[in-house]
Amino acid sequence: MTQPLVTILDDEPAIRSMLTDALEEAGFRTLAFARATEFEAALRRTTPDVCLVDLGLPDRDGLTLVHRLALEQGATVIIISGRAQVQDRVTGLELGADDYIIKPFDPAEVVARVRARLRSTRTSAPQSDTARFNGWTVHFDRYALENTTGRETPFSHAEGEVLRLFLQAPKRLITRAQMQESLGGGAGETFDRAMDVRISRLRTKLGEDPKNPRLIKTIYGAGYIFLGDVSWG
Structure with missing residues (x-):
């Protein structure tokens, strides 16, 4: 190896x-x-x-x-x-x-x-590098989000780790502590602010209304829930 x-x-x-x-x-x-x-x-x-x-x-x-x-x-x-x-x-x-x-x-x-x-x-890493949800296809092998028209939007490795975490546990609460344990990358205020920015950027790329997002919901004081219907492969 x-x-x-x-x-x-x-x-x-x-x-x-x-x-x-x-x-x-x-x-x-x-x-x-x-x-x-x-x-x-x-x-x-x-x-x-x-x-x-x-x-x-x-x-x-x-x-x-x-x-x-x-x-x-x-x-x-x-x-x-x-x-x-x-x-x-x-x-x-x-x-x-x-x-x-x-x-x-x-x-x-x-x-x-x-x-x-x-x-x-x-x-x-899931068995497949491709996941689909609510009209979107995510290609983790080339770090791109594809919409129904075939238009692709790139995302960073760090943003991809957050998205992967959501897609592996749809419709389940993911706490900040769980995100910290899974993703690392700092602690306390540094980590929280970095996560806020990454999630905000993912919402923008997914065309979410920042005041009323449909896919990535914030549960104040608890964490986040991804509400999409996810399939891999």
């Missing part, structure tokens, strides 16, 4: 070396890059399982890159950054990152977070 591939994008040689050593010792394959241009060129030749991305890059805005990776590549993205403010973390998660690790960090924590993201992806 091929070991998962983790790409590392950070302009600090010591951090690239430290992460490479820790991840390879834990059994992962790695590719490390100092510049976004090199990293993006490599993505045209290979598909990583997890991308570790520093925000302070010399040749590209890190947040813009994270958003493009999440939306266009459907990649699992973990931000590694010295920006420790809550708003920075929320912004990163809102733009599609799956997790956010603040520098300085223990390499063992990064390894644990990578394993958690891979475990979440494996355990949440």
